[in-house]
Amino acid sequence: MKYPEKSIYFIFLFLFLGFFATAQETGDKNNVNVAPSEKFKSPDPLVVETQPLTEIEGIEVVVDSSETDTLPKKKPLLTSKVIDNAKGYRKYNVKENKIYLYDDAYLKYGDMELNAGQIIVDLNKNEAYAKGIVDSTGTYTQLPVFNQGGQSVNPDSLLVNIDTQKGLVYGSRTVQGEMNVRTEIVKKENDTLYYIYNTKLTTSSHPDDDPEYYIKIDKGVLVPGVKVIAGVSQMFFYDVPTPIVAPFAFFPMTSERKSGLIFPTFGEGSRGYFIQNGGYYFAISDYVDLALQGDYYTNGSYGFSAQSAYSLRYKFSGNFNINYENLISGQKGFSNYGRTSIYNIRWSHSQDAKASANSRFSASVNLGSSRYYQQSLDQSTTSNFLNNTMSSSISYSKTFPEYPSVNLSLTATHSQNTNTEVINMTLPTLQASVERIYPFAPANGAKKGIFQNINFQYSVNAKNEIQTVDSLFFKKEMFEDAELGFRHSIPVTTNFKLFKYLSASLNFNYTDVWQFQTVRYNDYDNALNEATIDTVSGFDRFGTYNFGASLGTTLYGTFNFGEDKKIQAIRHVVRPSVSYAYTPSFDNYYDYYIADAEGTVADYTRFNGGMYGSPGRNLSNTVSFSLNNTLEAKVRDKDSTATEPKKIKLLNNLNFSTGYNIAADSLAWSPLTMTGSTNFFDNKMTVNFGATFDPYAIDASGTRIEQFNIDNGGSLFRLTKANLTTNYSFSSKSFKKKNKDDDEEENPENQVTGGRTDDLFGQNQDFSNADAMGRNKKETKEIENENYSNGVPWDLKFAYSLTYSNPARQQELTTNSLMFSGNIELSPRWKVGVSSGYDFKEHGFTYTQFRFQRDLESWQLNFNWVPFSARSSWYFFIGINSSVLSDLKWEKRRPYDQNL
Incomplete structure (x- = not known):
């Protein structure tokens, strides 16, 4: 998020407008080379060829070297070294005591630097006059470029005193950040003060060629890189004056970011007249900013927002937004009166890949009132009211690369259904895993066979789950039903080849689940007319395991039609596989209770409702079948220069799967x-x-x-x-x-x-x-009409x-x-x-x-x-x-x- 860096106050009668500006002065040298020739030599006998200015007699004062001279030393005529040059000629007029530099003339004195078509130096007045030259086509070229103290000006002509550095600039053209400044006359008082007359300010991309608009200033004061204080200012559209006139105006022109007011928007709606998005922008530093804005409606509704963007190169970047609205409908004292508070919090954070090789932090947050997008008066969220979910994720991951490497991550998640207003959160989720370990693999060389490919891994997943509703969000009640659990997993696998073309694998998985909250079903109570359920706090655990095997292969079929055909070949890849999975029944985790007045006995497990499920009681003995297909074609490329045919996919995938439960007494086939x-x-x-x-x-x-x-x-x-x-x-x-x-x-x-x-x-x-x-x-880019x-x-x-x-x-x-x-x-x-x-x-x-x-x-x-x-x-x-x-x-x- 970016906000204007400065503010401009523009007053017209009782109208107060705020402007925000950045300023940076730049300049381009307009230089057309003219080949030198003998015709440039002056016929005036008083004009002679000269050496550089510093070598002309009288420019520097020769001081007596006698140590006994008590007279005060005379200050040199020029206190700094003068560097001058010209492509055409350099002439010295003895009678006028002037230096003439022509064609690509250049003059440097101290921090003052001047380029122009011609420069005339008056040694009597210590002044330099610069202007362009007229080429053979009658075009006025090589306009002056004046640089001093990092400031650049492109005038039609200028007159400057070399000693005091005061001067006059005619037809000045300069750029202040996004603002193009065109001034008829500029009077330079010193390095920090310029008087400007008949000035035009515009952000048009073509300020010198019929700009779309500009602000005309009769008189003003310019402090380079700081500000412009203007007198009467008027807005023009295509040189047509408008009634937008201000008696005075203030334009900050600093190149640094500045704090300032954010001018609001005015309007009328169902809640009366309103002022929206008014506030203040804080340029805190080069790395972070902050904008505070507010809304107010005449029926009493109001809102505020805080928005911040931050960035640290090669480290991280992000933005943060918080919005709150207090909405009032109807009239107080009537039945239609209502008050609603809604809010929304958004945070995005990303870490640069160069910041750390083994750790990473990221965030993507969007949470708040479920009805925020539907009820918000903020027009910037209009297109989001159809969203029916909001989700968030904040994660930190760390890798410990030493063998065996360990991956660790902490994640906080949030999922919110804006229709049902149900919110699910994990605060947090811990995931840790150790890389696969091959205990029987050779120290060197490839792993071969079923024994050497045996590997195992350990992982743990821990969650603190919360389910709540919108009305209880951020209240203490939302934590009352929080659940905490751990799941430990140890998979053991191996793979090998059968008959050269078949890939086989075996796997065994053990899972151990820890819970800190279980349930107990009580027998039917005649007084209550129901069987009650109690929640039992305390540590409890259960373990499950399963076994599996799979067998698969890959078949390739190619149909060639000839290289002269448009479709040269079709390739069909088929991957059939069959797998077997066995999961025993874990009856030892089940108990019984009387469910009704008739004495019906029902079973249950105390781990019902756990976040990692409950141990299964039904024996599963399943054979599964799958068939995966992909279809590709080779076609002749339309590009006649291509040497190879083009490959296209006709089917990315076409998969079929089903299964058969050997242990089932009915409906054994899966769909x-x-x-x-x-x-x-x-x-x-x-x-x-x-x-x-x-x-x-x-x-x-x-x-x-x-x-x-x-x-x-x-x-x-x-x-x-x-x-x-x-x-x-x-x-x-x-x-x-x-x-x-x-x-x-x-x-x-x-x-x-x-x-x-x-x-x-x-x-x-x-x-x-x-x-x-x-x-x-x-x-803005050049529009190509040929499109x-x-x-x-x-x-x-x-x-x-x-x-x-x-x-x-x-x-x-x-x-x-x-x-x-x-x-x-x-x-x-x-x-x-x-x-x-x-x-x-x-x-x-x-x-x-x-x-x-x-x-x-x-x-x-x-x-x-x-x-x-x-x-x-x-x-x-x-x-x-x-x-x-x-x-x-x-x-x-x-x-x-x-x-x-």
Whole structure:
């Protein structure tokens, strides 16, 4: 997050505007070489060829070396060494006592440096006059460039006193940070004080060639690198004066970051008139800043926010945002009166890879009130109200590289459902693991055989889990039901080859779970008419184990069609595998209790509800089958210079899996699951699909029965579920030759506020916010009109989701929706866009937003419109792109009705 570094106060009658500016002076030498020739020699007999100024008689005073001379020593005419040069000629006029330097003239005296087409030095007045020269085409070239004390000025001509260094500058052109300064006359009083007359200030990229706007100052004072104090100032648009006039103005011009006021936004909404985003910016240091902003509404609602960005090169960077809003609806004393407090906290921290080789810290936090995005008055979060989850993660990891290496990580996570307002947190999760150890491997050489490949590993996972609701978040009640547990795992595995082509593996896993809270089921109580459950605090544990084996291979099939064909070959890769898993029953962890008044006996384990599950009582003896497929093709490359055919994937994967439980007394076969994915349009469109097929039939009530579906008069498998998702992003550039700069751009400002990086949910609607403007405004580039000769630039994104559900033959489409977003540039500086969607199941449009954008070079015009729904609203904005004058803006909005 970036905020303006200085503030500018601009007063017109009773209007007070705040400006924020950065200042840095630069200058470019306008130098056109003219070849020297004899024609430059002056016919004046009093003008003679000269040596450098320091060698001319009379410039330096010869002092008597006699030690007995009591007369005071005369101060030299020039106190510093003078360096001069010229490409054309250097002449000394004896009668006028002047030095003439012509064509690429150069003069240096102390810290003063002057370049120009011609320089005339008056030795009587100790003055230097510089101006350009007129070339053979009549063009005024080689304009002066004056440098002193790190400041640079590009005038049409100038006159300076070499001794006092006072002077006059005519037609000055200079740059102060983002501000271009054009002054008709500058009077240099000293190194720190300049008087300016008829000055134009603008951030236009072409200040000398019909700028879009400028601020004209009649008289003012410039302190280089510090400030400009101006008299009467007036805004002009394309040289047309406007009624925006101020009796005086103050422009800080320092190159250092400065604190200052943040000018607010004014408007009217359902909560009355409001002032938004007003506050103060603190430039704390070069590494961290802070912006405090507040909102106020005439019905009594208010809000505040704190935003900070920090960065330390080669160490870390991040930003922090906290928002709080106290919202009032209705009138106090009436039934519709209500008060709601909402908040949101966002923190992003990333560590530079160079900071540490063995440790890393990162954070991505987005938490707060579940209804924050739906109820917030902050326009910068408009596009995020469709989000139904908020999540956070803060992690620290450390690696101890000594053998055997140990990886250690601590993670705090948060997951929040904004619809149910249920919050799940782990504070924290500890994960530690030791690298695999091969106790029987040879000291040197490859590991061979089943014995040498035996390896084991140890890992531990510990959690402190909390489940709460939005109303109890950050209150002591949320910690009352916290659960703590540990899980220790020791896997032992080995792998080997069978018959050269088969890969086999064996595995044994032991898991030990520690809990600090268990349950006890009491027998049925006739007085209470129920069986009660008690929570028992204290340490308890259980251990489980399982055994497994797998066998698989890889088969390759290639179909060649010939190198002269467009499709030269198709390659099919098949990876079949079969695996076996055995898990015994752990009856020793189960107890019994009387569940009802009839004396029904039921079993339970005291580890029910544990975060790592409970020991299983059912014997599992399962054989699983899987078949993985990939399909590739070799095609002739369209590029005639390519020497090799192009490889494309027809199917990224197509997987089938099922299983058979040998120990089951019924319904032993598992449903057949199919998943797959493929790409289209040069891998820009990804399609994911899946389906579930059940081999068993169902009865009239929809319950699975011990009868195959084919034996019940149906097909071999019964389709119970299917899904399809796809997304695609393409543009007019997709049909042209790819350039490295043609990558599709995302909207990071949405992600900063906790939303999507694309604009399928629309874009944020607050262009007046200084932070948003800083992110949205891009560097102005030259627009190439030839881009429009063969078509109008456009882009389109869409995402489609379809889910079919049929477990009880209801044949229902549970989801069937399309979301899309598109933009089109009608002309080089006109852009329109839309974000919307359609729910084919509910037969209605989703959140729809229209966008209109006009690039006015130095200015930006935006209009966003949500035409229907409860969030119907519009927002108009026009303002200067540059952060220097970002508060020169006009905006009008009609927010959506919060009462709806």
